[in-house]
Amino acid sequence: MAETAALAGIAFLGALIFGITGFGAALVTIPLATHFVSLKFALALFVLVDLAAALSVGLENPKNAVRAEWTRLVPMILAGTALGVTLLVNLPRDTGMLLLGLFVLGFGVYTLLPHGRSRVIAPGWAWLAGLAGGITSTVFGAGGPPYAIYLSQRGLTKEQYRATMGFATMTSISVRAVAFTLTGILLVPDVWQKALAAVPAGLAGIWVARKMFVRISRDMLLRVVAALLVVSGISLISRAAL
DSSP: OHHHHHHHHHHHHHHHHHHHHSSOHHHHHHHHHTTTSOHHHHHHHHHHHHHHHHHHHHTSSGGGSOHHHHHHHHHHHHHHHHHHHHHHHHOOHHHHHHHHHHHHHHHHHHHHSOOOOOOOOOTTHHHHHHHHHHHHHHHHSOOHHHHHHHHTTTTOOHHHHHHHHHHHHHHHHHHHHHHHHHTTTTOOHHHHHHHHHHHHHHHHHHHHHHHHTTTSOHHHHHHHHHHHHHHHHHHHHHHHHO
16 A cells, blocks of 8 residues: 555656646656566556546647647657567666666756757757657656657747647657557556556646646746756666666
């Protein structure tokens, strides 16, 4: 019961972050969850939580999504997911934890560093963003950062960015859920038992995020999350090295 309660609390926190920022839930939930369960179990459980949250956010205002950007990302999301499943099935536990720690630490540091004025990049970068997002979504449960970096530099309005990001994340998580089902990762009964508590907690986090969205600075939240990611990444690297 204590483990289930902890995972539900982590699900709430991740969904709260996702509901406000449009990405980043798994960068917090997966590292925290691996303190209680294995990486594969955490990935299986939180693909269900993330799917419920992504559907809730992604379908809020679909008319604002830039379909051309989404269709550019999808083919490489599929390719990246296939490659990521192959890596996940064959990846030793300590190696997976070390790579996750490096990925989380790297993105946390990137977010904290000052960035110059954003420029509009070429649409061809969608291929790299889609491939990277498909791989990291499957191996680490975190496909959002590559999509966020790409879409944030495409000159979209805030509304277009949030809706398009929602579509990309929803697609990535849906494909990941199918891949996990086909490989048996999602067919563990205990995963679904834990999901009975974690999924409602995640939806509650989305509900609270909607209330907070107009009152909190997105930039400030991202910086707090980034600081947590740096600490979490260092923790995972230390655990993998021991």
